[in-house]
Amino acid sequence: MSIMNDITVTCPSCEEQITVTLAESVNADRRPDLRQDIIEGTFQVVACSSCGTEFMLDPVxxxxxxxxxxxxxxxxAQRLGDWVxxxxxxxxxxxxxxxxQASAEARAIGDELSPRLVFGWPALREKLLIGDAELEDSIVELTKLAMIHGLPGAPIxxxxxxxxxxxxxxGGLVFQWADMFSGDVLETLVAPRALYDSIIEAPEAWAEMKASVEDGLFVDIQKLFVGEGRAAG
Structure with a gap:
């Protein structure tokens, strides 16, 4: 089931203390409308009861x-540095x-799930789009690396x-460089589907990097650039 609880937050505009409903879990099987809201960027957008300012709650x-x-x-997104x-x-x-540590029935469900850790709403939305397009998230991440390698001016x-x-x-993949906190888009670019497919077709060339990206629940190239990461072994 989806779990929602009322909490008190501070309006970022007028600094009034207001009560909002925060999602602690989302079950998309029972609430497909919430999944659609995430994709559309409207989920957990609330309005201040004092000044009317709309803002998005951080996901937890x-x-x-x-x-x-x-x-x-x-x-x-602010907790990216704590990813390990x-x-x-x-x-x-x-x-x-x-x-x-779960029951046999729950483990049977878990065997069919791919667990992931993501930071921020855009990262979650991306995973949902990847699923809809029947892509592999690790290959999408390697596609990003291939694009960055070919763009010396990439805003890393x-x-x-x-x-x-x-x-x-x-089949082209549309990417955006954006500010994690403001959401401001810095650049939009398209990777041809052939680039994604070329990575699948050259497993040996990408094996080491693919293993790094897939190591753990945080399947995202950001872990290659943030902090010290996890020690090998």
Whole structure:
């Protein structure tokens, strides 16, 4: 089930203390409307009861979609630097719910799920789009690396991320460079489907990098650039 609780937050505009409803978990099988809201960017957008300013609540929730084989631990973008500890925490949560510490029935469900850790709403939306397009998220991440390698002026810096935002009719992957916190778009670019396919067709060339990206629940090239990461072995 989807769990919602009322909490008190501070309006970023007038600094009034207001009560809002925060999602602690989303079950997309039972509430497909919430999944659609996430894709449309309207989920957890609230209005201040004092000044009327609209703002989006930071995500701290678990997301489940059994039909699509998806389980996500979703954390605020501001906590990206803590990804190692949060990855361990997410793995522990999954183990309790659907992994080795769960009931046999729950483990059977877990066997069909791909657990992931994501930071921020755009990252979650990206994973949902990847699922809809029947792509592999690790290959999408390697496609990003291939594009960055071919773009010397790529805006690689703290607080800027590259996200899949759409699919073209011909299979092209539409990406945007955007500010993680303001949402401001810095650049939009398209990768031909042939680039994505070329990575699949050259497994040996990409094997080492693919293993790094897929190591753990945080399947995202950001972990290659943020902090010290996790020690090998």
């Amino acid at each position: 929730l678990n997301y489940l979609d059994m039909a699509r084989g998806q389980w996500f631990s979703v954390q605020p 500890a949060l990855e361990d925490e997410a793995q522990g949560t999954f183990n309790l719910a659907y992994g080795g 810096q703290t607080g800027v991320e590259m996200r899949l935002v759409d699919m073209q009719d011909d």
